[in-house]
Amino acid sequence: MVNFIAALQTLINFLMKMAGVKAHLVEIMPGTVINFWVPSKTLKNPENDKTIPTTETNINFTKPNKPVVVLIHGFTATVVAITDSINEAILQSLGIGSFSEALLPTSVDGLKKLFSIGTYKKLWLPEKLYMDYLEALFNNRKERDELLYGMIVSDKDTTIPNFKQKIHLIWGEEDQNFKFELAKNMKMQLGDLATYQGIEKAGHLVHLEKPFAFNKRLKQFLHSLQEIEAQ
Secondary structure, three states: OOOHHHHHHHHHHHHHHHOOEEEEEEEEEOOEEEEEEEEHHHHHOOOOOOEEEOOOOOOEEEOOOOOOOOOOOHHHHOOOOEEHHHHHHHHHHHOOOOHHHHHOOOOHHHHHHHHHHHOOOOOOOOHHHHHHHHHHHOOOHHHHHHHHHHOEEOHHHOOOOOOOOOEEEEEEOOOOOOOHHHHHHHHHHHOOOEEEEEEOOOOOOHHHHOHHHHHHHHHHHHHHHHHHHHO
C-alpha cells in the first residue's frame, strides 16, 4: 500500500526543484548533517554580479546580489541556546519527561499528542495518515534522540553568539513549546540586528496553521533586506 506521506515528500522535492532550489547537505560536526534548500544557480555559478545596461540612459549599473537568507525551524532556530533551565521549564509546562518522549512518538496516540502541543487548533487527520507519518518520518530514532540531547547546554556554559546578520523571529503567540516571551528575550540578547513578530492564534507550527500570515511577515522582512542592500 502506498505511503501517502512518503509520496508527498517526493512531490515536494520535485516542486522545490521546479522552483529553482536543490538539497544541499552541510556537515556541522562529524556524523551530523543538516539539509538546506539552496538556489540551484548559486551552486552552479557563484558569480552572480551582472552588468546590465539601463533602458533610459547609456550608463551601466551593477545589479546587486540578493542577500543570503536561511530559514530554520524548531530546536535549531533557538539561536541563543536551549539551556537546562529553559529545557526544564518547557518539559514541566508540557507535562513530559523528555523532548524525545514528545518529539519521537512510537504510536498514533503519541503522534496525536505531538500535533496537539504543536498547534493552536486541534488537528484532525485520518488514522491512515498518522500511520504513514510514523513510518516515513521517524526513522533513525537513536540518532535523533542523541541530537535532541546534544542541543541542550548547561546554564553556566551559555554564550550569546555575535551574529553580524539580521535575524527575524516569526513566532506563534500560542506556542506551547517555546513561549512567546522567549522570542522577546531572544531579541534582547541578540541586539539591534534582531527583530521579532508574533502571529495570533498560532502555535509552534505557525507556518502550517497560518501560512498566509507567516508568508506576509516573511516577505516584509525580505523586502527590508533588499532595501538595505540598495542603499
